[in-house]
Amino acid sequence: MRIIRNIFFVLITLSYFLSCTSDQCEFETESLLRTEINVVDTNLINIGFLDSLSVYSPAWEDSIHYLEEGTANSISFSLSPDNDYTTIIFTSKNTSNKDTITFYHQKEIIFLSPECGFVYNFTINSFTNTENLIDSLELVNNELTTDEKGIIQIYF
Amino acid sequence: MKKELFRYIFSFLILSIISINSFGQDENIYVEEGIKEPLQIKGVKFGVNAGRFSDYLFKPERISYEGSIDINLCNKYFGVIEAGYSEISLTKDNYSYISDGYFIKAGMDYNLLKAYPTDFLGIGFRFGNSVFSHSANDIIIESEHWSTTQTSIENTSYNVYWFEASFGVKGEVLKNIYLGWSALVKIKLSGANDENFSPYDIPGFGGSSELVKLGVTYYIYYQIPFNRK
Numbered sequence: 035m036r037i038i039r040n041i042f043f044v045l046i047t048l049s050y051f052l053s054c055t056s057d058q059c060e061f062e063t064e065s066l067l068r069t070e071i072n073v074v075d076t077n078l079i080n081i082g083f084l085d086s087l088s089v090y091s092p093a094w095e096d097s098i099h100y101l102e103e104g105t106a107n108s109i110s111f112s113l114s115p116d117n118d119y120t121t122i123i124f125t126s127k128n129t130s131n132k133d134t135i136t137f138y139h140q141k142e143i144i145f146l147s148p149e150c151g152f153v154y155n156f157t158i159n160s161f162t163n164t165e166n167l168i169d170s171l172e173l174v175n176n177e178l179t180t181d182e183k184g185i186i187q188i189y190f
Numbered sequence: 191m192k193k194e195l196f197r198y199i200f201s202f203l204i205l206s207i208i209s210i211n212s213f214g215q216d217e218n219i220y221v222e223e224g225i226k227e228p229l230q231i232k233g234v235k236f237g238v239n240a241g242r243f244s245d246y247l248f249k250p251e252r253i254s255y256e257g258s259i260d261i262n263l264c265n266k267y268f269g270v271i272e273a274g275y276s277e278i279s280l281t282k283d284n285y286s287y288i289s290d291g292y293f294i295k296a297g298m299d300y301n302l303l304k305a306y307p308t309d310f311l312g313i314g315f316r317f318g319n320s321v322f323s324h325s326a327n328d329i330i331i332e333s334e335h336w337s338t339t340q341t342s343i344e345n346t347s348y349n350v351y352w353f354e355a356s357f358g359v360k361g362e363v364l365k366n367i368y369l370g371w372s373a374l375v376k377i378k379l380s381g382a383n384d385e386n387f388s389p390y391d392i393p394g395f396g397g398s399s400e401l402v403k404l405g406v407t408y409y410i411y412y413q414i415p416f417n418r419k
Contacts, residue, residue, distance in 0.1 A: 064333060094335045112383070115331060115339045143341065145387045151284040152329045 059150035065178040066110040067137075067158075070187045071100075074169065078190050081128040083167075088125050110183060113139055113156045124167070124188075135163040135171070135188075147178060155179045161186075229417075233262040233367065237411040239274070243402040251280040252391060258409065260299065268299035270316065276393035284330040291322020293394030295354065301409030310360035310370065318354055318376070320393045331405060341389055350392050360411065368411035376403040 072082050090097035091108050093116075098109055114120040118140060127131035138161065141154045156178040163171060169189040178184035234403070239256035256274030256280030271294070278289040297316030303309060325345040332338050378401045382389050389398040396403045 049220075056216065091335065098335075109334060113334050115333060115336055142386055143331075143343065144324070144385075148280065148282075148287075148390060151282060152326070152331055154331060 056145075057149055057180050059147065060147055061150050063146065063150055063181045064112050064115050065153060065154050065184075066112050067156075067178055067184040067186060068108050068110045068135045068178065070108045070174075071104075072187065072189045074105065075167075075190055078126075078129075078167065081126070083126050083128060083190060086126045086128045088123060088127070089097055090125075091119075113137060113141075113158075113178065115141060115154050129167070131166040133164045133166050135161055137161045137166075144180075153180050156184070158184060171182060196221070198212070204238040209410075214268065229263050229267070231261060231263060232265055233366075233413045233415045235262065235411040235413045237272075237370075237409040239272075239407055240410050241406070241408045242270045242274070248364060251278055253277045253279075256394075258411075260411075261414070265310075266301050268301070268310075268314070271296050272297055272316070272394075274394060276322070276391065278324070278391055280390065282405070284332075285326050286328050287324065287326050287390060289322060289324035289390060291320055291321035291348075291393045293318060293322075293392075295319075295394060299356075299358075308362050309366075310358070312358065314356045314358070314372070316354040318350075318352045318394050320350045320352075320381075320395060321347070322350075322389070322393050324387075324389050326387070328396075346384070346387065348382040348384075348389065348392075350398075351379045352395050353377045353379060360409075362413075366413040366415060369409070370411065371406060374403075374405040374407065376405060377401065378403075379419060 069089070069093045071084060071087065083097055084107065085101055087104070087109070088097045089098040089111065091114075093114065098111060099103075100109055103109065107142075111122065118138065120137045120139065121134060122137070123132055123134050137158050139156045139158045141156050144153050144155050146153050158173060158176040158178070163172065167190050172187060174185040174187055175182070176184060210273040213243045221252055226368040235258070237260070239271070242254045242256050245252045245254060248330055254274060254276035256272060258270060258272040260270040267397045273292070273294045275292050276290065278287065295316040295318040297314060299310070299314035301310050301312040303311045323345050326343045329343065330338060331341070354376045356372040356374045358370055359369045360370030363369050376395055378395065382392055382398050394397050396405060
């Protein structure tokens, strides 16, 4: 009888603790490229280029505006999971010029966790760009994972 | 992880209660200390891992079975073979996962008890091998700006080896019926090192993300006695 009572007590205690466990995903689930923007051209500084900067892709339905989503001179976005290249356009409402960067990449699918499911990691192999506003750019980290962002530095 | 920890604690508590109560039930079968017997088979135990049935409560996505045969040599050495089957079917909003496979473990137990020869309190080791495969379907990956993609991962097979050390207790609760638990340390030696698609569960070993796993098993045995005084 005492054994049954003890087992019952353990079960009740256990069910209390189990009810506190979470099945929610607690990890970052998108592998992002952080674009670090350095505006050195005085003309662009004078027209408030960075604050009016927008980034978009022809395949997107929306844009990323620096003032809304940018932090510390950087904007982050993910690469295309459908193709092995991604075209990103940099523009500003204060200038009619714009620049296009095309990243060529490969992706691999990763099982992040049972709670989160699967994600894509990317490796950028190369890129091309126009130079209407861009002075130079450097790919600092070409590996995009959910743990660590890829990094590209762009000088305007 | 937290769920698994409580599962171990739960298993440990229940088996401690049952096993401790079972010790010393049959005082007539104790033998005198110090008498050396030649190695002879004292019995063969057939066991079922009762802990696997707790999957219905704690891991409903897994169906698994495990049984064992141990050959009792003079109540001191036990040759042990354990084998089982495990199947995972996990369905989430953004993927479904299927896995199934078998495992076999072989090794020895050594009884540290001298005064209670039909019971067991001792240590053991096993070498384990698991052959299994897994796949994932209906994988949905969402992105803030890109369209949602759907994909699948084909069936992949693995062959995993591990070493296991155990400390455990078996008590004869009724004539030739034993209950027992073991605390286990499992060390993965090779196999299933796929970093991209890490198996959810390796049959007989557990989750694949760690090289060292802790575990508890609890068994119910029936012994066919031989040469029993």
